[in-house]
Amino acid sequence: MSNGVPSPATKHQGDLYKATKMRAGPCVGLFEDVHSVFLQILPSFMTNFRFLSGASRAIAPPVANQGGTFGSARLIISHHVSGGHTMTPPTASDRSAFGKxxxxxxxxxxxxxxxxxxxxxxxxxxxxxxxxxxxxxxxxxxxxxxxxxxxxxxxxxxxxxAEDGVSAASLALAFEELLGGGSALLPLLQPHAQRLASLIKGLTLHPVAQLLLTAAQTARPEHYAHAVAAMALNGALMVAGGGDDAAVRLALLCGLLHDVGEMYIGPEHGEAEADRDLDFASYQQLVVHPHVGSLLLAQLTNYPADVARAVAEHHERLDQSGYPNALAGGQMSTQGRL
Structure with missing residues (x-):
């Protein structure tokens, strides 16, 4: 900003924030150059992040660590020239994302x-x-x-x-408590409650996922409650759609872990308080959490690639008004659309 006049970059960030927050129809024009959008929004959060576009690679220069920094993380986004979206497998150099x-x-x-x-x-x-x-x-x-x-x-x-951490059994108990707690989700959950409860008991928690869920359950209980509710809702939607047990288990995991990236930003910037009106500073932090979670699951766990992709896509919207890539419904995975 100079002499009280917002710079083009600042105005673009604000426009992107408003469009994403308001969900006011397709905002493709704001995302015509996803590289420049992220280069403007993320320097206050990430260092050494990387964009991949088609066959070319552009490496962003290091930026100074500031509040909410993700250390030496690299943000990896892959876009085909046609506009499609794929998850890029991590290379050896990408594993430094969690080096600190x-x-x-x-x-x-x-x-x-x-x-x-x-x-x-x-x-x-x-x-x-x-x-x-x-x-x-x-x-x-x-x-x-x-x-x-x-x-x-x-x-x-x-x-x-976490030796005494979250387990499949404790998740099943949390699901039972959700059913008995008067949740607004009950009309969706109750018809499938028995099958969901059985499949939740059989979930496999990778130690990294278990560690972070345990930390959230204890130190960020609203985040954990949100994860449990999303797990149940995702599973119910997949059951209602005719999914087999494997598909429902995958949906349960995607719901449970969709916000794991929020552990890497300050709790004051999280979205667990659904009624809170985000300011732009919080939005700058929050907007990157789908990719942080996706990187973590892709690099530090052995979950199927579908889980990491769904986490990366969970703030996209069918009308292309979501973030970070403004994907259309046809570009999103089945789990991502859930």
Missing amino acids: ANPHALATILEASETRRIISATDIYDISGIKLWAGNQPVSTSLQRKLLDRELRQPLETSLV
């Missing part, structure tokens, strides 16, 4: 560790081979100090485990 502990995720894990048994499953080393934490030891605030600005040999999320 994210301060928001770490703070949430440490808060949860005050009442839950979260331990280091293995020794934790920095990239130079210095041992920072011994295996099989409970985590504490001392770990936070040792991890400050350290590049790690292995992502922290794969080095910790």
Whole structure:
């Protein structure tokens, strides 16, 4: 802004924010150059993020860390020239996305560790081979100090485990509580409750997903409640659509994990409070969480690629008014449309 006049970049960000927030019909024009849109919106959040477009690659220069930074994360978006959307498999260099502990995720894990048994499953080393934490030891605030600005040999999320964490059984119990709690979702859930309860009990939780869900359950309970509700709704929609057990289980997982990327932004910027009117600063943080969650699931878990893609697409809209890629309904996966 100069002399009180918004710069074109600032105005473009504001227009994109308003269009996405209001869902006021297709806003394709605002997304004609998705590269420039993200280069303008994300510098306050990401460092060293990367865009892939067709056969060409453009590497964004590093930007200074600011509040809400995702450390050394790389944002990966793949667009075919035709406008279609695919998830790009991570390369060896992309695995540095989680090379440093994210301060928001770490703070949430440490808060949860005050009442839950979260331990280091293995020794934790920095990239130079210095041992920072011994295996099989409970985590504490001392770990936070040792991890400050350290590049790690292995992502922290794969080095910790919640021994008394969220399980398929506890998810089934949470589903029962949802059914008995007068939720507005009851008309959709009750016709399929028995089948959903049975399939939830058989869900497999990857240790990374379990760790983050446990941290959310303890330190961000509204986020966990939202995840459980989305899990149930996704499953019910897939059952109603005639999905077999495998498809319903996949839908349950996608719903449960759709907002896992929010663990990597400040809780004040999250969307769990559905009635809250987002300001632009919060929107700048929130807009990137689908890709953070997608990267995490693609790189740190062995879940099917459909899960990571659905998480990346969960804020897209059929009329192309969603974010971050303004995909049309036909460009989205089945799970993403749910």
